[in-house]
Amino acid sequence: MTKIEPIDGETPLDFVQRADSLKIPEGMINRILTDHFGYADDGEIKELKLQSKPFWDQFYREHVEGIFQRGGTRYAALRFIQRKNDHADEHRRLSEVEIERIVDSAGEWPR
Structure with missing residues (x-):
């Protein structure tokens, strides 16, 4: 297991x-957010985590891979991310290029 510690600043x-x-x-x-940064409320921690770009990248990749594995279409995967992206705040909004890359990362979509 990887161990992680906060970096100064x-x-x-x-x-x-x-x-x-x-x-x-x-x-x-x-645990680190609680011990080192003083977060005490689960709601605060969740709100902070929802601002994490790597979290959302992984979220979208997992959903796109699920669509791909179920035999869905590339269009369905694109629309899924675009719909979510339309409601995203500025912290997690993706560009069209980022969306295309995530969708294409699932594999070769059927035509």
Whole structure:
């Protein structure tokens, strides 16, 4: 298991994004947010985590891969992310290029 510690001057959001990109278990992230950054409320921690770009990248990739594995279409995968993206705040809004890359990362879509 990878061990992670906050870096001097690192903000809670920077820490969460770094931890998410390293795929650190949620419990470990929560413990560090509580012990080091003083977060006491689960709602605060969840709100912070929802601002993490690596979290959303993984969320979209998992859903797109699920669509791909079920024999869905590339269009369905694109629309799924675009609909979610339309309601995203500025922290997690993706460009069309980012959306295309995520969808194409699932594999060769049937024509």
